[in-house]
Amino acid sequence: MGLLQSKQCGRDIWLTFKDLCLVSPPPGSTILVAVVILASLYLLQVYRRKQRTTPIRGPQSPGWVFGFAKILLNSTATTELYERWAREYGPVYKVPDVFGQSRVILWDPKAISHFFARDTWLYNQTPFNKIVVRITIGRGVLWADGESHKRQRKALNPAFTAAAIRSLTSVFHDAAHKTVIAWDAEIELNQRTHCAVIDVQQWMNHISLDSAGIALLSHDFGALDGNDSDVAHVLNAFGSPAKISNLIILAQNFPSILKLPLPRTRLTQKLRLIVGKICQEMLSRTRQEKDTGGAEQGDKSCLGLLLKAEGSGESAGLTPQEVLDEARVLLLASFETTSVSMTWALVELAQNSDIQKKLRDECLEFEPTPSYDDLTNKLSYLDAVVNEVLRLHAPVKEIPRSAMQEDVIPLSEPLRTADGNFTESVCIPKGTVVVVPFAALNCSVSMWGPDAKVFKPSRWFEGDEGTLGARETLHGYRHLMTFGDGARMCLGRLFALAEFKAVLFVLVRNFVFEMADGPDGSGMQIVDGLGTIPRPKVVGSEAGSVPLQVRRYEV
Known part of the structure; x- marks a missing residue:
């Protein structure tokens, strides 16, 4: 009233x-x-x-200008901070941001489920993210909200069904076997030790780039064959660890700063131009083949489906510019996230020899070239290892959204407010930035038990009644936040899972992985780097390389 x-x-x-x-x-x-x-x-x-507005609690600001923004964006300890604050202030709390503003963090499963049910409609991307995505890859599905997002997503869906991915599995196996041949050659050069120190991050980047190029865009970049390309250079530079400048932090609240000629902005624009040029060439070639009735190669990849969507009319399908932007999205999204996950898998196996042996035994007992259905349904320990890597090392750490109108968020348990009362829902005003911390939730004790920070594939076979109820409210893949949920749930998750499993299957059958400083790896620590999608890195090293000792597996 x-x-x-x-x-x-x-x-x-x-x-x-x-x-x-x-x-x-x-x-x-x-x-x-x-x-x-x-x-x-x-x-x-x-x-x-x-x-x-519900007066929710949160930590005191360390400074009015930046709040916790610098700490959270330039720190690898955000998981611990988010979980500590949730214990102290409750499952929904606020964190001081730039110039005295705050962000609302959702830790409550019911609140998160409510949020995802309204994503792209009531909750849109923040103005900062909208500008960054537009500058990087254009106005594709990652940029769009509401009806535009729904339309673009519908046009892309056919390319990522199980049937579509099933036909691409051979591409992933081929990339993995090319890697085996290259690594064997490096090991052969070391006759004395019969092993080689290999930068597995670089090789996982090669696998991801070639797989994405062939499977999605009908183009072989040749990275695994040693070919150099502008795309590979700019993608590697874009994903390299880098401290986030004060101006970029301020741009979170003042997006117009991104119009300045900042080094990161120039790199982003260069990335968009180079990737756009490559994608435009591929699209032109595929259009020409289609018009002349030539080979149907493009129709077996995403390109053919994109062009089909383009031809369906602007109101229901995609515009020519959107087709180009979607091609950029497909290449960038499939390259970075999967390569990071595969690198972490090899690191975890190198640090856990017993788990590595158990996985190798399962893979050796199976036929050498498993089908998509075999990878999905018949290799249970491989599935557990992959799930555990995705849980412990989510490539996307968090997502911020801006409330487009006032909302009342329900809670699964009463929350004590700043004025000492208790509430079963939280009212937030229009314009509030709401954050779901993917990586922190995946490793939280409240969701995954006291050993949540431990790499433990066996947890996927064990019943855990104590924390299962909290996780079940989250409807993402295997109750993980790694692929998100709702309208923006990762479109390429089946593609990523198939590639991840196929590559890991081949590599672990053929090689033994150890830390570069010895079997126990006590002297070399690998952590998340800094960046939008943090790559693993060796502590004390600025380079985005991850060296592991690799030797041929001998029966």
Whole structure:
């Protein structure tokens, strides 16, 4: 009732002011009155909004200018911070941000489920993210919200069904076997030790780039054959660990800063141009083949489906510019996230020799070239290892969204507010930035038990009644946040899982992986680097390389 009265009061004040202006041009005193009225109206709206907003708790700001923004963006300890704050302030809390503003963090499973059910509609990407995505890859499915997102997603869906991915499995096996041949050659050069120190991050990048090029865009970049390309260079530079500058942090609240010629912005624009040029060439070639009735190669990849969607008409399908933007999305999204996950898998196996042996035994007992259905349904320990890597090392650490209108978020348990009361829901105003911390939730004790920080594939075979209920409310893949949920759940998850499993199957059958400083790896620590999608890195090293000792497996 108070809200309706406030709105009616505001309308009455505005109508009175309009009537006053229509009678005669307002003299100076009338302008002053008008300013006072409008200021009063604004303050009234602010007051009413504050009255409705739930006063949630959170940590004290370390500084008014940056809040916790610098700490969270330039730190590898965000998982521990988010979980500690959830224990201290409850499953929904606020974290001080730039210039005294705050972000709301969702830790409550019911609240997160509510959020994902309204993603792209009630919750849109923040203005900062919209600009970054547009600069990097254009106005494709990662940029769009609402009806535009729904339309673009519908056009892309056929390319990522199980039937579509089933036909691509041979591409992943071929990439893995090319890697085996290359690594064998490196090991042969070391006759004395019969092993080689290999930068597995670089090789996983090669596998991801070639697999994405062939499977999605009908183009072989030849990275596994040693071919150099502008695309590979700019993708590697874009994903390299780098400290985030103060200007980029401020741009989270003032996106216009991104128009400045910052080094990261220039690299982003270069990435968009180079990837766009490559994708445009592929699209032109595929259109030509289609028009001349030539080979149907493009129709077996995403390109053919994109062009089919383009031809269906602008209202229901994709515009020519959107087709180009979607091609950029496919290449970039499939390259970075999967290569990071595969690298972490090899690191974890190198650090856990017993798990590596158990996985190798399962793979050796199976036929050398498993089908998509075999990888999905018949290799249970491989599935567990992959799930555990995705749980412990989510490539995307968190997602921020901006509330497009006021929302009331339900909770699974009562929350103590800043004024000492308890509430079963949280009211947040329009414009609030809401964050779901994917990586922290995947490793939280409340969701996964006291050994949540331990790499333990066997947990996927064990019943865990103590924390299962909390996880079941989350409807993502295997109750993980790695691929997200809702309307924006990762479109390429089946592609990523098939590639991950196929490559790991081949590599672990053929090689033994150890840490570069010895079997126990006690002297070399590998952690997440910094960046939008943090790559693993050796502590003390700025380079994005991950050296492991690799030797041929001998029966």
